[in-house]
Amino acid sequence: MASSRTIYLVTTLDTKREEIAYIKNLLDLKNLNCKIVDISTQPHQFNHLAAIAAETVASYHPNGKQAVFCGDRGKAIVAMADAFKLFLMAQNDVEAILGLGGSGGTALITPAMQSLAVGIPKLMVSTMASGNISGYIGASDIAMMYSVTDIAGINVISRKVLTNAANFIAGSVLFKTQDTIEDKPAIGLTMFGVTTTCVQSVSAKLHDQYDCLVFHATGSGGKAMEKLADSHLLHGVLDITTTEVGDYLFDGVLACDEDRFGAIARSKIPYIGSCGALDMVNFASPDTISQKYQDRLFYSHNPQVTLMRTTPEENKKMANWIANKLNQCQGYVTFIIPEGGFSALDIEGGAFWLPKANQAFIDEFEKIFIQTEKRKLIKTPYHINSPQFCDLIINEFTKVMK
Structure with missing residues (x-):
């Protein structure tokens, strides 16, 4: 050969x-x-x-x-x-x-x-x-x-x-072979256990039009998705679960790095984002958690995964970090905030229900995020896993892709 x-x-x-x-x-x-x-x-x-x-x-x-x-x-x-x-x-x-x-x-x-x-x-x-x-x-x-x-x-x-x-x-x-299947346009979606209902619903409804690539938001998952965006292998991104940012800023074990959202800016890929699972920081077993967090609200996801509820101050910092990153993007960007809760635990009666923390995120994000003809913010009263929020995600993504 x-x-x-x-x-x-x-x-x-x-x-x-x-x-x-x-x-x-x-x-x-x-x-x-x-x-x-x-x-x-x-x-x-x-x-x-x-x-x-x-x-x-x-x-x-x-x-x-x-x-x-x-x-x-x-x-x-x-x-x-x-x-x-x-x-x-x-x-x-x-x-x-x-x-x-x-x-x-x-x-x-x-x-x-x-x-x-x-x-x-x-x-x-x-x-x-x-x-x-x-x-x-x-x-x-x-x-x-x-x-x-x-x-x-x-x-x-x-x-x-x-x-x-x-x-x-x-x-x-x-033995390299050329694909004989005509691929649908590929899109990336980020998911966590506490946003699974939303992402699975969105994927199911978009399946006929798009090849939906779901990435587990574990630090490496977000990096893998952005690697594909940088390689021009994705046609759009539905970044529903941005929890890796909380881990990056507050010592969690599933952290992104400083370049999170960088590929979105470089590639100008159509982007729909949200604040999925920003109500939590992920740690390993309880004995591994730093002493400075010992007085916080925790939820045991399983014996090896412990979730910590974010505070209003932490949510404000995350909002500032994400908004500044998205302000650097010149492609189509829509960020949708589900005021009814950011995760399966962040719901009225749930373990992480803390409206003032979410409101701190919303207020700071609105203050920092610069809206333009291509960059917009949408607030909705629905929970992230609700059918109404899923439909909103799909409608906005359809507009952007047109």
């Missing part, structure tokens, strides 16, 4: 040249187009092995290659990671990518992998793959393969692992 597109094989040739050459030889036997990319952070004598030399990659750093070849290992790794990400984003022939590394190499390679669109095969063979890999994967579709032994030469174990890695990436290219 000859192709003008390329499998990028990425590693630090000063330490992993034998292993990456072994993988390339296996892929060459399948007549696959491959390039070795060197991301070493110090000069060495093996440049002849690389199609793309480390100096070339380093030159993509905004401050030039001297920012990478600085003599400080920690700074060099950070700089090369930035340079490689910019290098990879500048290539238009990436068929697949395979990385090989220990802790430093994995930290160098995976940020660039995350910048690639979902669907491009990405495999990271790493000594770090047996631990917590969330920081390496982010919201991307990176596959991690544990190297078992250290990546330090070809031996009876590494030969098996590296052969599997080569076959993995070869198979993803050789």
Whole structure:
């Protein structure tokens, strides 16, 4: 199989040249187009092995290659990671990518992998793959393969692992198929257990027109949805459940990051938002909760998940944060506030019913949010899980999509 597109094989040739050459030889036997990319952070004598030399990659750093070849290992790794990400984003022939590394190499390679669109095969063979890999994967579709032994030469174990890695990436290219199904426009929806009724109802009513992709609002869920928005794989967003913001601001375990809503601004994607589950912050078991929250109102969702009711002051801070983020969006944005309650627990007679906290959110949001021809605020007296609120969401989304 000859192709003008390329499998990028990425590693630090000063330490992993034998292993990456072994993988390339296996892929060459399948007549696959491959390039070795060197991301070493110090000069060495093996440049002849690389199609793309480390100096070339380093030159993509905004401050030039001297920012990478600085003599400080920690700074060099950070700089090369930035340079490689910019290098990879500048290539238009990436068929697949395979990385090989220990802790430093994995930290160098995976940020660039995350910048690639979902669907491009990405495999990271790493000594770090047996631990917590969330920081390496982010919201991307990176596959991690544990190297078992250290990546330090070809031996009876590494030969098996590296052969599997080569076959993995070869198979993803050789058996790539084009979808024969004509896809409906894809939209992203955010959901939590306490907003399930709303999101399921909306999805069911939109199912015939749209491919409804529901994301669990657990921090990684919001990031995954926005990753697809950044990759232009979504036609619209129904961000009904923005609870990740509360966790981010108040030490919760299901937090977004500072870039929440950033993809909405960058992509200008049609957006309908709401304040689903902003009445709570998520923690693990009670014994893990910080002492500063010990006098608060809690609800045990299950033995491993404890919910804390947000206060008026916290709701005001969340409203300010979200409104300022949405003010940066130039596409169509509609934010709908369900005055009847933000979650299944935030309902009259419910465990988190606290109207003054919700009102603090509403007052602050109205004060900060700048309405324009494309950006508007709607308040409705209904509860977030009510049929009336669901119908309002659908009606507004239909208007925006037209």
